[in-house]
Amino acid sequence: MTAFHAQLVTENLALVASLTGGTWSPDLPLTNLIDDRIITNPARCLTPASLATSQFDIELEQRRIVRFFGLFATNFSVEAMVRLTFADDAEFTIVTDQIGWVSVFERFRASLSLDWEDPNFWTGTPLAKDLDLYGRHKVFLFDTPVSTKFIRVEIDDAGNPDGFIDIGYAYLGATIATNFNMDRGRTLNPKSRARRDETPSGHPVFDRRRPKRVSRLSFSFLTDGEAAEFIDAGMRNDVIDPVVLIPDPTDQLALMRETFLGRFQQLPSARYRFAEHNQSELFVEEILA
DSSP states (O other): OTTTTEEEEOOOOOGGGGGEEOOOOOOSSSGGGGGGGGGTTEESSSOOTOTSEEEEEEEEEEEEEEEEEEESSOOOOOOEEEEEESSSSSTTEEEEEEEEEESSSSOOOOOSSSOOOOOTTTTTOOOOHHHHHHHOOOOEEEEEEEEEEEEEEEETTOOEEEEEEEEEHHHHHEOOSSSSSOOOOOOOEEEEOOOOOOOOTOOEEEEEOOOOOEEEEEEEEHHHHHHHHHHHHHHHHHHTTTTTHHHOOOOHOHHHHOOEEOOOOEEOOOOOEEEEEEEEEEEEEEEOO
């Protein structure tokens, strides 16, 4: 598996983990992080001004290998930052690794693609109008897989204009990647959800809704084991359980556009051509609510 190949996450270890810590609303508790009603039933921290209240701990059932962590459908402000700490004990006195404070929203555009007058010319970070297009998510794809049982997630968003922090869904897991990368020609299509009607005179009337993203990738050189992993993922997740597809982990500018929480729109299949050279396709549609 190479770090720059497409990555697929299909098993959310947070579903069987213990979630504790911080101060979260009794009506919208921390356990909502694993409820896939990501808009209507988020976890909410009512006191984001304090780091002690806007954090939480994940305790896995046993030590596991993790390579991906994501927070989806949040209301993070453009100044929000996150830190991850990995430890061998629940008190976090034996820290094994740490990802220091990083901005939730990193570079989204190349400076040379912007006008000098644009407020984000130097940083390339997304503006609020960009976040409205793609949602407020934060994903971590670790360069080196981490073996851990305890993870602390700290959120610094004291200036959130809403006065609280909402997180719709948390996803933690290992990734599936292939020795030979996906074929050229992958697609990323916005799928319109707008509703159209007409007045008696024929003037069109629209109900604008945020489009869904649909990503499609094909693979032509899967080993027998890799093809089996794709089939297993389809059997396990069906079109029900969320997955995350990261087409190009090295392309920071495209990460916010191309990586999202989704479901299989079509279950992965396998075409067995000859030994250790098999074909398959991934077809994933975004979850919006």
